[in-house]
Amino acid sequence: MGQSQRKRGAVLPVPGERNILITNALPYVNNVPHLGNLIGSTLSAYVFARYCRSRGYNTLYVCGTYEYGTTSETRALIEKCTAQQLCHKYHAIDDGVCKCFNISFDTFGRTTTPLQTEITQEIFLKLHQNEFLKEEMITQLYCEQHQSFVQGEFPSCGYPEAYGDQCDLCSQLLDSLELKSPRCKIDGATPVTRETKHIFLELDKLQSEIAAWFHQAASSGVWSNNGKEITFAWLKEGLKPRSIPRDIKWGAHVPLPGYEDKVIYAWFDACIGYVSITANYTDEWQKWWQNPDDVQLYRFLGKDNVPYHTVIFLGTQIGTRDTWTKLHHLSTTDYLTY
Structure with a gap:
């Protein structure tokens, strides 16, 4: 337009x-x-x-x-x-x-x-x-074939398809490492962990x-x-x-x-x-x-x-x-x- x-x-x-x-x-x-x-x-x-x-x-x-x-x-x-x-x-x-x-x-x-x-x-x-904003190194789950498409079971409510930041069912936040039975959303492969640099919005401030x-x-x-x-x-x-x-x-x-x-x-x-x-x-x-x-x-x-x-x-x-x-x-x- x-x-x-x-x-x-x-x-x-x-x-x-x-x-x-x-x-x-x-x-x-x-x-x-x-x-x-x-x-x-x-x-x-x-x-x-x-x-x-x-x-x-x-x-x-x-x-x-x-x-x-x-x-x-x-x-x-x-x-x-x-x-x-x-x-x-x-x-x-x-x-x-x-x-x-x-x-x-x-x-x-x-x-x-x-x-x-x-x-x-x-x-x-x-x-x-x-x-x-602040910069930090974090450890996250990572699918080597399909990059970051990782899902798993949310530990508190049991929702089986939670992503590694927030549950769509109960809306609670989490770290991806807390997911139970993590897997790649595309092919079900088990993800690996790796360190990466991220920028955080400091909502606490x-x-x-x-x-x-x-x-x-x-x-x-x-x-x-x-x-x-x-x-x-x-x-x-x-x-x-x-x-x-x-x-x-x-x-x-x-x-x-x-x-x-x-x-x-x-x-x-x-x-x-x-x-x-x-x-x-x-x-x-x-x-x-x-x-x-x-x-x-x-x-x-x-x-x-x-x-x-x-x-x-x-x-x-x-x-x-x-x-x-x-x-x-x-x-x-x-x-x-x-």
């Missing part, structure tokens, strides 16, 4: 009016969306966007596909295609599913764009400049500011109970530094010397996708994302995505020391079982 096309007809905030920015969780492009994806965030966000417009609020509804990371690279290996080919395929499928249910957005973008890389790297370097914002936002906005409880549980346990890079090829590269073979992982840049998709929609994206006085941000998520938005991305925003539009309203659902 060219620059002139992005500018033409773009919805922008109007000073003095009620300006509503709406996002729902960006689907990963590694599978066909299911009913839980629709119920978990997309349908409720769309209904709310229609409600806002019916009330005359100036509304921008942003969505798209998150296309980088281990899940895309793994699925591409399984489907015997390139990661880019996989992303083209499932972006079209996701778009088609939404159209099938008559769900529309002001913009439905994707994260495999130059602006995604540019904005992600700029945020990363600001955190580095502000001394919220940002904890007091994140907590202060959480208590203020959860009281001034409207948050679902599970959204508040999950965020509070993370803060009560105490935030810990979290590794940003991964030893894969598909993603925005870490913009520091010595990290040419590593990319920025999904937990760090997936939420930046909302920003880059808006930037591909309008050159004046800062009027939405760096304008807290005029814009209220409403998010719709499944509960598994809560800490990425209310802790990690919020900490990232705070750590840049830029003026960001931060979360006002949070609507989160539990898992749909059927």
